[in-house]
Amino acid sequence: MTDATDQLVRTPPTLEDYLHLRAASGLTPKTAVQGEGALAGSWCWSVVRHEERAVAMGRVIGDGGWYFHIADMATLPEHQGRGLGRRVLTDLLAQIEEVAPDGPYVTLMADAPGRPLYASTGFVETAPTSLGMRLER
Structure with missing residues (x-):
């Protein structure tokens, strides 16, 4: 259950909060330079703040025309299980x-x-029609 002090905003988290949310939630840690690029280059954001601290986030990257990719869905472990991820995802989809x-x-x-x-929320696997791939270096 969400807390009355939880506030959903459509602005990016601070760089410090972004890096902390990624690392603390189990996503691959990123450098400050990578984080700055993510903050500046996103199409939209949805962030839940609790007592002025970002505790859940997600963002969309894309062209604004037809292609949108949801990235960086993360919730701090101590705030998981309260529906914050659903709240962020629902808001990102609403913005699209x-x-x-x-x-x-x-x-x-x-x-x-x-x-x-x-x-x-309606997402389905794309395989075998298409399969996600990444460049490994």
Whole structure:
């Protein structure tokens, strides 16, 4: 259950909060330079603040026309299980719906802990039609 002091905002977290949320929630840690690029280069954000601290976040990268990719879905462990991830995801999808032309293509990479949430909001696996790949160096 969300706390009365939880506030959903559509502004990016601070760089410090972004880096902390990624690392503390189990996502791959990033450098400050990488974080600055993520903060500046995102199409939109949804962040839950608790007592002025970012405790959950997600962002969308994309072209604003037809392609939108949800990234950095993260909730601090001590705030998990309260529906904050669902709140962030629902808000990101609402932001896409508010401005995107009909038929947007919305993707995400689903780590195991998030799959039930994503499936419950309508996301489906794309395999075998397409399979996510990444460049490894």
